[in-house]
Amino acid sequence: MKRDLELSVFDIIGPVMIGPSSSHTAGAVRLGNLARCILGKKPLQARIGLHGSFRDTGKGHGTDKALVAGLLGFHPDDKRIPNAFDLTDGMEVEFFDPELDKTAHPNTVVFNLTSESEKIVLKGASLGGGAIIVDRIDDFPVEITGEYPSLLTVHKDRPGIIQAVSKVLASYSINIAFMKVFRISKGKRALMLIETDQCVPSVAQEEILVQKDIEWVRFVDKISL
């Protein structure tokens, strides 16, 4: 759910979605979608771990189909969602129990995704009403909600990187709404999440990628509901 002041009538008479549940179906589609965007393309292989209520009641809610539909790039109102398993077009799908502890949100999913060029592990949860969060990318703790366009970078944790990236963004007139840096330990690799008011075009992403000590860049647009 959005912050109180931002609530609109269309948040209440909406979303338009495939049933039966905003958290277990619509939210699951969005999680799949967000995961696909972070990987940067449709996965060749998707191992999907279902935890808690997602594992226990997911079948009846179509959570499995919804997550796969999201990975295929469908949106929550796509009538193809119930048939997602027939539309994978070569994407291998496998489900597993991620064996998370009880502190994990009851609607948690873990994605192990593989594309031609990379492998990525993501963890996220459906928070209710279609709101979602991705809280881990590989070893980095993050907080990505899909509410804003987001730029992600993985880089060496050293002074000057943030400035270099924000300089490129400024040159494309992109305004930064929120920014956070997550790191595992000082001086090693860090992940930066920049939520923006505008889309970050691919030329800008390439320009950021060639900056010194930046090893990975990804842009994730707002994930519609």
Added chain:
Amino acid sequence: MSFTSVKELIDQAIENKMSVAEVVLKNESEDLGVDVDSLRQNMQERISIMRDSMEKGLKEEQISPSGLTDGKAFAYEKWRVKNDESLYGKVIARALAVAEVNACMGLIVAAPTAGSCGVLPAVLLTYAEEYHLENRLVDAFFTAGAVGVIIAKNASISGAEGGCQAECGSASAMAAAGLVELEKDRLSPLLLDPVIAMSLQNVLGLVCDPVAGLVEVPCVTRNVMAAVNALSCFTMVKAGLSTPILADETIRAMKEVGDALPDSLKETAKGGIANTPTAKKIASTFLK
């Protein structure tokens, strides 16, 4: 939308000699930076989707993977056309229809949630059709939506937070408010207050106890309860009845009740109907 209380909404309408929907549309237009016509168009599209889901549920038998949804709307409609031409009969059939389409992974409009999506279309579309008020439907949905926003800000519209009173209960109050808007030529915006209050008071404490955690039993038939409750409260208020505790205080009471409900009765499928031996048996058969 900037309104945080029902009173504020009604006061604005009275003060400016506008309908509640006009007040809401003006406010949303300023807030979202979108013109009023586009907002209306957007709502019209949502209403069309509601209508489609209603017709689908009546014409095609809806059977879910669990079997808990077993074509109730289809069966009821077959019986109804021979036995019951009343407004209530139609509302029952349509609430079942939309709620079943939702349970079977059909396209619906959450209002305010997916689990309670049958209430608003059943009540507002049927009433508008019956009394030839279709040209006021879009406005009715804006008023209903505004009431939903106010409930979400002051209490909750989520079963996991507030129990079913937050989902079907809110839908009921929203639908009743929408009816006042439909009849705005005859009714004052002041009546919004008692219809919301009464329809919420009737369902305060309603728990969320879905069998096997699925949005099917008792959710589908609870949509009917909420729809009929909206219609009954609206009719009572139209006839001049009221309640001493009005909408904003009732919404606060709803929040208090929701907070007091144990977790077992808030969408966890650990209490109520979900905790009966038969429900547990259904859950273990289907989920294994």
